[in-house]
Amino acid sequence: MYYFDWTATSPISQNSLKTYCEVASQYIGNPSSTHPLGVKAKERLEAERSYTASVLGVKPSEIYFTSGGTESDSIILSSFLNSPSPGEIITTGIEHSAILEWKKTLETAGWTFTALTCPGGYLDPETLKEALNEKVRMVCFMKVNNVTGTILDTKTLVRTVRDYEKKAGRKIHIHCDAVQALGKIPFNPASEDMDSAAFSAHKFCGPRGVGILYCRSKAIASLSRGGGQEKGLRPGTENLAAICAMNTALKDSIAHLDSIFEEILGYRRKIEKAALVSGYTLISPSCDSNLAYSPYIINICSKPIPSEVFLRVMSDKGFCLSAGSACSSNSRGKAESVLAAMNIDHSIRMSSIRISMGSTTTEEEVNLLCTALASASRELGIIRN
Amino acid sequence: MNLYLIRLGEISLKGMNRNFFEKKLKNNIKLKIHPHRSLLTREKGRFYLYVDKSCPEEIVIKTLQTTFGVVGFSKAIVCDKDWDTIVSNAKALIENEPFADGAGTFKVECRRSDKSFFMNSYQIESELGGVVLDRYPDMKVKVKNPEKELRIEVREKVYLYTSPVPGPGGLPVGTAGKGLLLLSGGIDSPVAFWRMAKRGLKQDCLYFHAYPYTSDMALQKVKDLARIVAPYNQGTNLIVVNFTETELWIKDHSKEEEHTLMMRACMMKVANKIAKARACKVLVTGEALGQVASQTLESMCFTNSMSEIPVLRPLVAMDKEEIISTARQIGTFETSILPYDDCCVIFSPKHPLVRPEVEQEKKSYSEMNIEELLDKCVSEAEEFEISYHV
Numbered sequence: 001m002y003y004f005d006w007t008a009t010s011p012i013s014q015n016s017l018k019t020y021c022e023v024a025s026q027y028i029g030n031p032s033s034t035h036p037l038g039v040k041a042k043e044r045l046e047a048e049r050s051y052t053a054s055v056l057g058v059k060p061s062e063i064y065f066t067s068g069g070t071e072s073d074s075i076i077l078s079s080f081l082n083s084p085s086p087g088e089i090i091t092t093g094i095e096h097s098a099i100l101e102w103k104k105t106l107e108t109a110g111w112t113f114t115a116l117t118c119p120g121g122y123l124d125p126e127t128l129k130e131a132l133n134e135k136v137r138m139v140c141f142m143k144v145n146n147v148t149g150t151i152l153d154t155k156t157l158v159r160t161v162r163d164y165e166k167k168a169g170r171k172i173h174i175h176c177d178a179v180q181a182l183g184k185i186p187f188n189p190a191s192e193d194m195d196s197a198a199f200s201a202h203k204f205c206g207p208r209g210v211g212i213l214y215c216r217s218k219a220i221a222s223l224s225r226g227g228g229q230e231k232g233l234r235p236g237t238e239n240l241a242a243i244c245a246m247n248t249a250l251k252d253s254i255a256h257l258d259s260i261f262e263e264i265l266g267y268r269r270k271i272e273k274a275a276l277v278s279g280y281t282l283i284s285p286s287c288d289s290n291l292a293y294s295p296y297i298i299n300i301c302s303k304p305i306p307s308e309v310f311l312r313v314m315s316d317k318g319f320c321l322s323a324g325s326a327c328s329s330n331s332r333g334k335a336e337s338v339l340a341a342m343n344i345d346h347s348i349r350m351s352s353i354r355i356s357m358g359s360t361t362t363e364e365e366v367n368l369l370c371t372a373l374a375s376a377s378r379e380l381g382i383i384r385n
Numbered sequence: 386m387n388l389y390l391i392r393l394g395e396i397s398l399k400g401m402n403r404n405f406f407e408k409k410l411k412n413n414i415k416l417k418i419h420p421h422r423s424l425l426t427r428e429k430g431r432f433y434l435y436v437d438k439s440c441p442e443e444i445v446i447k448t449l450q451t452t453f454g455v456v457g458f459s460k461a462i463v464c465d466k467d468w469d470t471i472v473s474n475a476k477a478l479i480e481n482e483p484f485a486d487g488a489g490t491f492k493v494e495c496r497r498s499d500k501s502f503f504m505n506s507y508q509i510e511s512e513l514g515g516v517v518l519d520r521y522p523d524m525k526v527k528v529k530n531p532e533k534e535l536r537i538e539v540r541e542k543v544y545l546y547t548s549p550v551p552g553p554g555g556l557p558v559g560t561a562g563k564g565l566l567l568l569s570g571g572i573d574s575p576v577a578f579w580r581m582a583k584r585g586l587k588q589d590c591l592y593f594h595a596y597p598y599t600s601d602m603a604l605q606k607v608k609d610l611a612r613i614v615a616p617y618n619q620g621t622n623l624i625v626v627n628f629t630e631t632e633l634w635i636k637d638h639s640k641e642e643e644h645t646l647m648m649r650a651c652m653m654k655v656a657n658k659i660a661k662a663r664a665c666k667v668l669v670t671g672e673a674l675g676q677v678a679s680q681t682l683e684s685m686c687f688t689n690s691m692s693e694i695p696v697l698r699p700l701v702a703m704d705k706e707e708i709i710s711t712a713r714q715i716g717t718f719e720t721s722i723l724p725y726d727d728c729c730v731i732f733s734p735k736h737p738l739v740r741p742e743v744e745q746e747k748k749s750y751s752e753m754n755i756e757e758l759l760d761k762c763v764s765e766a767e768e769f770e771i772s773y774h775v
Contacts (some may be wrong), residue, residue, distance in 0.1 A: 304731055310596035350730075 002365045005320045006203075006358035007146050007180060009295055013359075014203040017251040020207060024241035030228060031238050041240055048243050055254055056197075057188040058214055061151045062232045065243050068211035069179040070098040072198030075213055075233060076175045077102045077260075079220045080138060086110035087137040090128070092152075093341025094145050097176055098198075100102045100337075119343045121150030122291070123266070125160045132164045133359040142185060145182035147338045147354060148284045149297030151185070158193050173217055179203055181251030184296055185261070189214050194363075196220065205359060206249035209247075212244035253359065260359050261295065267297035267357055267366045274370035275300045278377035279384050283344065283352055297355055303351040305380045310353055313380060322354045388463055389433035389445060390546050394456035394554055407432075410454040410556040411584030413619050417448040417773055434458075440486045446550075446706065447775035448770070451616040453583050454557035457549030463542050464467075464765060466502060474545050474621055475513050475535065483533045483547060490527035491517060497539040505753070510538060553583065561585035564697065567663040568623070570606045570727040573700055575614050575717040576708050579771050580699040581620045581669050589663055590621055591656055593628040598729035607727070609720050611771045620773030622663075626655055626766045630760050632732050638753045643732045645679045646687060646734065646741055650750045651759060653691040658763045660694055668692060673700045678737040687746050 003011070023044070029037030031045045046060070053060040056083040066072045077099065080089065086109055091099055103113040112135065116127055123141055132139075139161050144151050158174055165172050176197040181187040183204030189197040196215040202208045215233070226235025253260075269287045276282065281301040285291035301309040309325035314321050339349040355369070376382070391414075396406040411425045414434065415667055426433045436445050436621055444461070449458045460481065462474045479486075484491070485600030493513045495506040504512070513535060533706075534548035561584055568574045568590040592607045606622060615621045631651050639647045647678055656668050673679045679688075689696055712718035 192715065306730055308600065309598050309729055309731075312600060 001318050001320050002368060003240075003320050004355045004357060004369060005322045005363070006252070006355035007354060008322055009202045009208065010205045010358045011360070012178070012202070012207055012245075013252060015073065015252055016206050016245040019248040020241045020245035023244040027240055032229065045238055046238055048240075048247050051247050052212055052250070055181075055250055056190070056212075056214055057093040058216070060350070062190075062214055062216045064215060064233050065215040065238060066211045066213050066234050067209050067239075068202070069096070069177065069198045069200035071234070072200075072211050072213035073098040073175070073177055074102070075222055075229065076138075076173075076196050076198075076215070076220060077140075078223045080106065080111065081109050081223065082221055083137070086112075086321075088114060088133065088135040089138045089140065090114045090116065090131050090136055091140040092116050092118050092123050092142070094121060094123075094147070094338045094340050095140070095142055095215075095351055096146060096179070099140060099177060102319060115341065117341050117343060118152075120291075121145050121148045121342045123152055123157060124154045125153065128157055129160050129164070130171075132161065132168075134168055134170070136172055137313075138175065140177070142180075143176055143178040143337070144185065144294045144297070146180050146297070147352075148299045148342070149180075149356075151181075151284060151292035151293040151294055153292065154194070162193060170230075179211075180294065180297070183250060183257070185294060186257070188252050190216070198217045201246035201249060204249050204253045206243045206246035210239055210246050236363075256359065264357050264361065265295040267361060267363065268298055270366055270370060271298055271355060271373075274373055276384075277372045279382040280373065280377065281348065281384055283339070285316055290299070290328040300353050300355065301348045301351045302376075302382055303347060304351050304383060307352055310351065310376065310380065313370060313376050314353075317376065319369060319372055322356070323352065361366075386422075386435040386437055387440075387442070387445070388461040388544075389434040389436065389449070389625040390459050390544075390549070391434055391449065391455055392457040392549055392552070393454065395556060396454055397430045406454070406557055406560055407480065408726055409560050410452070412454050413454070413557055413559070414448060416614060416619060417452065418445065418713055426598060431479055431651065433461075440584060447616070449552055450550075451553065451775055452557075453553055455552030455587065456515075456554050457494065457551050459546045459549045461544055461546035463526070463544055466499070466539065468504070471537070471545070472513075472516055473544055474543075475516055475717070476520065477537065478545055479512075479517055479743050482550065484521070484535070487521035488523055489532040491533040491535065492526060492528050492531040492538070493517065493535045495537045495539070499539050499541070502539045509539070513602065514535065536698055544646055555583035556585035558582050558585055558617070559587045561587075562667075562731045563587045563589070563663070563665045564667040564669050565660040565663065566590045566669040567652060567671075567672070568607055568611065570603050570610065570711050570721065570723075570725060572675065572705075572718060572721040573672065573676075573708055575610050575671075575715070575721065577669055577671035577699050578614050579715050580718075581697060581713065582614075586667070586669070588621060588669060589665060591659060592621045592625050593652060593655075594625050595629045595632050595732075596627070597730065598629060598632065598731065599727055600725055602723075603727050606720060606723050608771070610717055611769075612746050613717050613720065614715065616773055616775045618773070619684065621771045622773055624659055624766050624770040625769065626659075626762045628762065631755065631762060632662070632729075634758055635753065636732060638750055638755070642736055642738045643741075643746065643749055644732055644734045645737045646684060646758050647753065649679050649684070649688045649749060650691045650746070651755060653688050653690060654698075654756075654759050657693050658759070659766065664762075665694075667694055668696045670696060670698050671700055672698045673703055673705070674703065678707040680740045681739050682693045683740045683742075684738075687741050687743050690743050690747060691750070713757055720738035 029041040031042040050060045053063045151302045173195045179200045183197045187248045195217045199212040201210045221235045283299040285293045422437040424435040493510045495509040497506045538544040564577045566588045611623045635647045
């Protein structure tokens with residue numbers, strides 16, 4: 001099978017796996033234990049924290065190790081449930097369900113949860129400016145959209161919030177879901193003046209079940225209770241082997257960030273061209289446009305063939321892709337609602353196909369994909385919108 | 386051996402044909418209990434089912450609950466005419482259903498054909514009533530219409546049993562001949578299958594698969610549904626026809642509003658060919674009048690005109706809620722509602738024809754020139770045997 005579903009998860013790198021095995025067998029102590037083996041584990045943990053912090057350009061004390069993107073997002077959002085006076089949280093309609101699924105819980109607790117529409121996959125700073133009001137306590141947006149690969153202009157969005165803060169005289173927490181950004185595009189949450197950001201190891205060839213929360217705010221408090229690890233924000237014995245393996249993967253990704261980006265950009269151009277020639281419609285921004293996008297993700301439309309039918313055909317040809325929407329699977333409506341929040345027409349949403357790449361994607365695989373897209377189009381009668 | 390008493394309903398009223406129905410029922414029960422040894426005898430309008438002790442009780446109960454012709458059944462105990470033995474067996478019996486909850490009303494009913502037994506019927510009933518009340522002090526005796534009964538027959542031996550657990554009723558499967566059900570992955574067709582099996586019709590099932598337009602999960606769902614209802618039918622054969630080429634041909638060779646009708650027409654044609662080859666005398670569908678565009682009276686008239694053999698629609702006059710209620714009862718509902726569509730949206734017209742004119746549609750059908758493709762469907766059909774085991 002040829003793997004083009006890196007946005008869902010990436011294969012763990014050999015280096016990362018090696019680190020995991022080494023650390024898991026060599027550091028047997030619990031970092032909270034006071035005996036020498038515990039101290040040794042604690043030292044390694046703090047060294048890893050310093051490394052992660054240096055990559056993100058933040059202080060080690062602002063780094064918390066978690067189980068992944070969803071938990072990192074949840075720690076921040078759930079923290080607002082502690083507030084005795086609920087206000088408003090503004091986010092975008094194109095967020096991952098790790099954010100959007102909090103709507104019901106927060107609304108039950110008296111919060112107003114506003115998800116702004118993002119035409120074409122971009123949040124217009126003017127739309128955000130209009131939505132800001134004295135009740136807003138938090139603004140949350142993603143860096144790279146996981147369905148279409150659009151890159152949000154987070155610098156301007158943060159500035160919009162900070163300008164409003166000065167006027168209103170009240171602090172607003174800014175959180176960024178940067179799961180699809182880290183290890184793929186340059187990203188520095190502190191220089192962008194964000195208060196917190198979420199990351200996940202398995203998106204950049206690290207292991208599953210480990211991630212990072214950057215948080216500089218002292219006001220965030222976890223709903224979880226336990227042994228006080230990660231300064232109480234993420235209690236539970238630290239997964240040292242996975243944390244070290246994550247940092248190995250991060251180090252490799254950062255070391256080759258520019259060269260891989262250029263390579264993937266070339267593949268992205270090739271796929272876009274082949275898709276357009278074969279009659280597919282582009283849902284992601286075009287390479288020829290001036291819009292900001294991640295080349296790692298390209299979303300095309302297989303109209304009139306529903307996504308799930310198209311995926312089956314491609315799967316039979318040996319390609320793992322993913323649906324931008326799922327019309328009859330258990331995940332019905334999730335990515336679909338993201339595309340709806342981008343104001344994309346229903347008939348296009350139902351035929352949305354996500355192709356995503358990563359560091360070990362080869363040119364040969366891309367060429368085979370382009371050929372398969374062409375033959376699938378002929379077999380199924382794909383028609384440009 | 387364990388003994389079960391089986392109450393027969395409608396078939397015990399049959400005249401000259403009674404033997405035929407009873408023989409079928411006996412065979413149906415024995416087949417499901419096999420390889421465990423069983424023996425069935427008929428006495429006084431009842432079946433006495435003796436099952437080897439190696440057979441788990443659960444299998445016997447499931448068998449009797451899924452075999453049409455069984456109106457009710459109860460586990461019985463046979464013992465010697467010794468009072469202490471009778472009491473200890475009665476105590477054991479009331480630990481099970483329907484007495485196990487220890488609540489409600491009951492009576493003890495005795496038949497004493499062996500008049501030499503030292504107690505009379507009234508004495509036996511009183512004594513055993515006392516046994517029940519000692520065990521379940523909250524129960525109350527009620528002679529007329531009690532909720533539960535403990536029965537004792539004193540004959541050459543003593544037979545103890547409780548009021549019967551309901552069986553599915555109906556007529557033994559196979560007594561009404563053989564039919565072919567058009568099975569989809571929806572709620573209705575498994576219910577139609579069950580209803581026809583209840584009237585004694587043995588059925589094979591036919592499913593139209595259109596991969597990749599419908600998923601293999603949809604096919605798996607149909608297999609699962611067939612597996613759930615198969616015991617009621619003493620097992621079945623699932624015939625899977627690859628319908629992809631046919632659907633694409635219909636899409637390219639007929640008007641959009643006629644797609645569904647033409648698809649139904651092709652299904653009827655294929656079903657007729659398969660029914661003929663398998664000696665099935667009727668087709669069965671899960672259609673209910675007016676439920677969807679292809680189930681209006683006019684649409685049904687058209688699909689009927691495409692079939693040479695009768696099309697039975699046992700659900701035709703049922704509301705969806707009634708159908709769902711039966712689906713829940715037979716255990717198909719949860720599988721039927723799994724989200725794997727059995728027809729792709731690209732073959733479903735936005736505005737299907739709801740009141741087709743038969744002659745016009747027959748003309749549209751013949752203009753498609755699809756017969757050769759349908760013959761290919763039949764010759765390449767796959768068959769899966771679905772076991773009768775419960």
